[in-house]
Amino acid sequence: DAKTTQPPSMDCAEGRAANLPCNHSTISGNEYVYWYRQIHSQGPQYIIHGLKNNETNEMASLIITEDRKSSTLILPHATLRDTAVYYCIVRLPTDSWGKLQFGAGTQVVVTP
Amino acid sequence: NAGVMQNPRHLVRRRGQEARLRCSPMKGHSHVYWYRQLPEEGLKFMVYLQKENIIDESGMPKERFSAEFPKEGPSILRIQQVVRGDSAAYFCASSPTGASDYGYTFGSGTRLTVV
16 A cells, blocks of 8 residues: 655644645556545544545545545545544555554644 | 434443443444554454454454444443543444445444443
8 A cells, every 4th residue: 555644743723624634646547546634532434435536524625636646635624623633545455454554643633 | 214323322430440432333234343543542443343243453452352242232441441542532433335446434432431
């Protein structure tokens, strides 16, 4: 699985959009980009994933650059409950089974 | 539809005792994964099981740790003769198939403290 690089931390004001970057310059053609988050003292929570096209669900949007070497997770209207560590993971969904490679992630703090 | 259930939420063991952590996957999920999160560290994969089979245990310590997922009942992660370094949060995840395109559903974890 390709490695990812994320900023260690970022702050966001409540009600504003949070844009979380992730670099994955060694991503291969069939690898997907997955995002999870871990709120303090809880298990990781799946957010969204994508291959090439931008994706949106009820939680977030995922923007993947055309060359697929980076992506951005967008929380459109951050709330205090979005304070968490956000992990960007690149993998083949049909490979490595459930062996998700969690990095250090980005600690996001949403402030009032 | 209940999520992944882990119990106990908190477990305290003295050095040398055994710890048993239980994980009940989501209904309809037959694939279970265990992860460990040491204090101030990231999550690390330990083992992947299907019903009655261990598929990948490459992340399991060689000694004292074992896992099972019987035909009936929850998956069990067993740690024998616990040491202080085993203190961590242990998370279980499940999926309907091994190659999940939906993401994996995690439980709330068991926090093991060895005193």
